[in-house]
Amino acid sequence: MSDVAGxxxxxxxxxxxxxxxxxxxxxxxxxxxxxxxAAGVLWGVALSWVxxxxxxxxxxxxGLGTTxxxxxxxxxxxxxxxxxxxxxxxxxxSMTIQGPVTQWVTDHRKHxxxxxxDGDPHSPHAGxxxxxxxxxxxxxxxxxxWLFRLKGMERGEHYGKDLYEDALIRGIDRLYFLWVFxxxxxxxxxxxxxxxxSWQLGFQALVWGGLVRIFAYQHATFSVNSICHLFGRRAYRxxxxxxxxxxxxxxxxxxxxxxxxxxxxxxARHGLDRFQLDIAWWTIRGLERLGLAxxxxxxxxxxRARRRLAVDA
Numbered sequence: 001m002s003d004v005a006g007x008x009x010x011x012x013x014x015x016x017x018x019x020x021x022x023x024x025x026x027x028x029x030x031x032x033x034x035x036x037x038a039a040g041v042l043w044g045v046a047l048s049w050v051x052x053x054x055x056x057x058x059x060x061x062x063g064l065g066t067t068x069x070x071x072x073x074x075x076x077x078x079x080x081x082x083x084x085x086x087x088x089x090x091x092x093x094s095m096t097i098q099g100p101v102t103q104w105v106t107d108h109r110k111h112x113x114x115x116x117x118d119g120d121p122h123s124p125h126a127g128x129x130x131x132x133x134x135x136x137x138x139x140x141x142x143x144x145x146w147l148f149r150l151k152g153m154e155r156g157e158h159y160g161k162d163l164y165e166d167a168l169i170r171g172i173d174r175l176y177f178l179w180v181f182x183x184x185x186x187x188x189x190x191x192x193x194x195x196x197x198s199w200q201l202g203f204q205a206l207v208w209g210g211l212v213r214i215f216a217y218q219h220a221t222f223s224v225n226s227i228c229h230l231f232g233r234r235a236y237r238x239x240x241x242x243x244x245x246x247x248x249x250x251x252x253x254x255x256x257x258x259x260x261x262x263x264x265x266x267x268a269r270h271g272l273d274r275f276q277l278d279i280a281w282w283t284i285r286g287l288e289r290l291g292l293a294x295x296x297x298x299x300x301x302x303x304r305a306r307r308r309l310a311v312d313a
Contacts, residue, residue: 047204048201048204050190050194050201050205051191051204051208051209054208054209054213055213058183058187058210058213059213059216062096064092064283065096066092066093066098066217066221067253067255068284069086069090070090072268072280074101074105075108075109076265077162078266078284078297079268079287079288079295079296079297080293080295083168085292085293086168087168090172094176095179096214097180097183097214097218098218100176101172102155102160102169102170103151105159105163106155106159107121107150107152107154109154109160110159111225115239116229116240116241116242117240122146122150122226123240124138124139124141124142124225125138125229125241128141139230143219143222143225144222146225183214186209187205187206187208187210188203188206190209191203191204191205220248220251223245223251227245228245228248228259229241229242231243231245232256236263236264237263237307237308237309238307242258242262243258244256244259244260244276246277249277249278253278253280254271254276254277254278254281257271257276260272260273264304266297267299268281268296268297268298269281269284284296
């Protein structure tokens, strides 16, 4: 059920561009600094229910922008929806600072085409020796290292022609840095207004609802690439080392059911089995019931039975 035609490497750049490396550095380094400032300076002194609420609401909304929008809608086309919701999901996904839509999607489609083989941009296995040190290097590369070397290599038509022809997505991509600004400006503005026009409370909200939230969600997402190709259970046959991990699934609204996903990449539902929490799927299902999502793709019972392993590995 793969959406990716062929498995050509199709690299159109020799290396990740310098601006991309700088943005990645800022996205990876600044949020942890926000967490350190919160823990070391503000903890127990500057944390309110407004900050907690902003963290949770923006974590969920922007996270669904990635899981429902970037991943299940744009990458795998597992359902269709209205232009308004397409644009909304694209903007919310951009606010996680994981790259523009076309960049994220083309990188991810390449990952599926070459999963855990040479050419996979973030495999913890390909090219690393089967030793403890090799496993550590592979984990580091899959979790964050690839962002500085291989992110954004696939900007041609091989893995993203449909999106490059989409005027709505091109327009949202061109405004990417506006969405990056908004992901910080929004919590600051809410904290400032709710706090009685206090700059201190605005900055406090920016730390929790911006920096800490981005740090938490980014590393939850990075864990799908690293942890979910190393640790967990396999319920279905797939041609890679993808695994199901319940903790990662809980933090990423269902993305941690990664073996299920690699077995049925076009499925709008990743938590295929009983008790597998998949909030992204509940969101899509809810939109479908409201008439706002259609052509929702799911594997049949027969397809699941044919690919199911006799015993979880």
